[in-house]
Amino acid sequence: MNTTAPDTRASTVIEPPSGWFSLDLAEVWRYRDLLLLLTMRDISARFRQSVIGYGWAIFRPLLTAAIFTLVFSIFVRIETDVPYPIFAFAGLMPWMYFSSSLIGVTTSVVDGSALLTKVYFPRLVLPLAKVAVGLVELALQFVVLIGLMVLYRYTPGPELLLLPLFILIMVVTALAFGIWMTALNVKFRDIAMAVPFLVQIWMYLCPIVYPIDLVPQQYRTLYALNPMVGVIEGFRWALLGSVQPNWGTMGISMLVLLVVLVSGVAYFRKVETTFADII
Amino acid sequence: MSDSIQIDGLSKRYQLGLTHARSVRDLANRLAGRLIGKGGWKDGGSMIAEPDRVEDGHFWALRDINFRVGQGEVVGVIGKNGAGKSTLLKLLSRITYPTEGRVELFGRVASLLEVGTGFHPELTGRENVFLNGTILGMTRREVREQLDAIVEFAGVEKFLDTPVKRYSSGMKVRLGFAVAAHLDPEILIVDEVLAVGDIEFQKRCLGKMKSVAESGKTVLFVSHNLASIRSLTTRTVVLSHGRLIFDGPTQQGVTKYVEENLIGEDSDVSIADAPRAFSGLDQKLRFTDLRLAGLDESGCLPMTGEFAMEAAITAHDDCEKLQVAITVMTDDKTPVGSTFSEILPAPEKGQTKTYPLVSHFNLAPGRYHCAISITDFRSAATRLHDSLSDVLPFGVGIGALSGSGGPAHWNPAWGMVQLQQLNQVRSDAVHSCEE
Incomplete structure (x- = not known):
């Protein structure tokens, strides 16, 4: 039996939520094992009992890229500096990650209601556990991309070293928007209905099927308010080394991202104390 | 003896009815209701039978709860459905937050509100043990060290690599309880829902709880099963209508709880409306x-x-x-x-x-x-x-x-019955022996 004095024991204080919010990321770190296992659960449960399994992660972007090539390179003829299939695939990779992660993060808290109403853990673990799942699919897509690049005899340049940075920005973008959406979704389930639709529209506001040059100069600043513009441009540049992204545009994208992230985490921490009551 | 749990002035208030407009139509109805002056928000209030707990469209699930639990004490919490037991449990488990008051828990806390929280049907037994263990607050290393013991306690060795969806419901419950039983907290907060499954398993759960209680851990046991409260605890807290009405020896607490539920002359419930002892009475x-x-x-x-x-x-x-x-x-x-x-x-x-x-x-x-x-x-x-x-x-x-001498x-x-007075037999035959 522990005979230490009471003041040396770990103490947990439960009080009414006060003030605006406390970030307390140290606590999230203490729960890293849970984060890891929830992530593993999603990864390993995702394609269980499906014949093609992770093949789906490859077929989806590949088929989409093929259709885009048909429509935008043969029917419509969009001019790109790299072969259109690689152009489209390199743009689709971050986008598909973003859209599926955003949808996953949006429903994460409501989907986790069985846990939320029975056990305490830092609620941020739920959205965080959802952003890693898509990375596995992304990794598989890289294999396909390498195949395409070999096919079209394309060698990446030294910019490739910056790819991890853009992957990180991509993950943070999905998280930043997702945290807002998932916190709002607890109260307004409309969010979960709206996000998949929103994502469809959003795609047309990103330079995926068309290069950014097609956006008229006077709209570029407005266009750059969409953080995914910076992510996709950076991704494509790092992979294909085509045109250097406009760093001004990139700066605006990152600034917007930062605002969304900080406000999202703040809002999440503020309302998380009520999740169990209203879920 | 130092305190393990300190609860001071704990209150929890919920908003009645919907916390938000569920649909546009609902919102429109409410606005219309308010314009007419019917006060659509108060609808929830009229349905609650306890007007003293309702205030401005809010409902006090718990009000001003104060008690302390010493280290190594085993305390039962009893009360009718709706008395506030679950709310107290949720507050102590940090699932929901209090409106007022303060709780301080000293030491590592494990709170078990259900068995097998977070089990995923597609994952194997082994994967779920790790998942459930970390959800309950263990690290992966701790689960790994306890894995053999957990599997043995649950008796599912052969099915460890089978998806949990192929398990019988009994196996699932056993596995869930086995994980919970191998947590090593200093404070254990348990809901009676743990006592699920067949009789034999219930006995095992209670047996395990008893050994935990005897090992010097602090246990808070919430139940309305008086038999298990009596066998596990020495001290009991009784909740009624969101307030603490008794804190003391279990025997008296149980009495208080039973009396509180009696329908007597001064009860609010009339005999005609009182809930019946069983369902399926023909009531002719x-x-x-x-x-x-x-x-x-x-x-x-x-x-x-x-x-x-x-x-x-x-x-x-x-x-x-x-x-x-x-x-x-x-x-x-x-x-x-x-x-x-x-x-x-x-x-x-x-x-x-x-x-x-x-x-x-x-x-x-x-x-x-x-x-x-x-x-x-x-x-x-x-x-x-x-x-x-x-x-x-x-x-x-x-x-x-x-009166009867x-x-x-x-x-x-x-015992509970005074048998008839023991009388000396006035027969000469008996007296003759003495003489």
Whole structure:
């Protein structure tokens, strides 16, 4: 039996939520094992009992890229500096990650209601556990991309070293928007209905099927308010080394991202104390 | 002894009705309601039977709870459904936050509100043990160290790599409980829902809880199963209508809890509306009122032990005859004895008739209440028309002893019935032996 004095024991204080919010990321770190296992659960449960399994992660972007090539390179003829299939695939990779992660993060808290109403853990673990799942699919897509690049005899340049940075920005973008959406979704389930639709529209506001040059100069600043513009441009540049992204545009994208992230985490921490009551 | 749990002025308030507009139509209705002046927000309030807990469209699930639990103490929490037990549990588990007050817990806390939280049907038993363990606050390393013990306790060695969706429900529960049983907290907060599964497994759960309790851990056990509360705890906290109404020895706590549920003369619930003891009663004949006569001001039977009552019975269907059965119970619901009326003529259909009934009970001093039934006279008390438990509370005063020339006090170990006085046999045959 522990005979230490009471003041040396770990103490947990439960009080009414006060003030605006406390970030307390140290606590999230203490729960890293849970984060890891929830992530593993999603990864390993995702394609269980499906014949093609992770093949789906490859077929989806590949088929989409093929259709885009048909429509935008043969029917419509969009001019790109790299072969259109690689152009489209390199743009689709971050986008598909973003859209599926955003949808996953949006429903994460409501989907986790069985846990939320029975056990305490830092609620941020739920959205965080959802952003890693898509990375596995992304990794598989890289294999396909390498195949395409070999096919079209394309060698990446030294910019490739910056790819991890853009992957990180991509993950943070999905998280930043997702945290807002998932916190709002607890109260307004409309969010979960709206996000998949929103994502469809959003795609047309990103330079995926068309290069950014097609956006008229006077709209570029407005266009750059969409953080995914910076992510996709950076991704494509790092992979294909085509045109250097406009760093001004990139700066605006990152600034917007930062605002969304900080406000999202703040809002999440503020309302998380009520999740169990209203879920 | 230092405190493990300190609860000060803990209150939790919920908003009644919807916390937000569920749909546009709903929102429009509400706005329209408010314009007309009907106050759509108050709708929830009128449905709640406890006006003292409702305030401005809010409901106090818990109000001003104060108690402390010392290190190594095992404390039970009892109360009716809706008394606030679950809310207290949720607050202590940090699932929801208090509106007012403060709780401090010293030491590592494990709170178990359900078995197998977070089990994923597609994952294997092994994967789920890790998942569930970390959800309950263990690290992966701790789970790995305990894995063999957990698997053995659950008895699922052969199915460890089978998806949990192929498990029987019993296996799932066993696996979930096994994980929970191998947590090593200093404070354990447990909900009675843990006692699920078959009888044998329930026994094992309670056995495990008992050994945890005996190992010097602090345990807070929430239940309305009086038997397990009595066997596991020595101290009990009773909640009623969101407030703490008793904190003390379990035996007295159980008594308090049972008495609180009794339907007596001053209860808000009338006999006609009171919940019945079982479902599936045909209710051709139904109690509409029950009254005891001749009780003194402290609610005790007269010294003579005469038990006089009146039962008003309404006939909803044609029944020729009836029989009334009464079981007397002690304040912790132990039955003492039963008695049956003679066969009585039933009231005509649609009519109500009052039956004065009388008996004589030689009970030990204490608090008692009755369960009462109307039986079909042909069925030898196996078919019931109506049945109520927790009614007709009465007491037996200490005077009942001296009145009959008995002892001045009664030791509970002597039982609950005063048997007839032990008389010396006035026969010459016995006397002759002494002489």
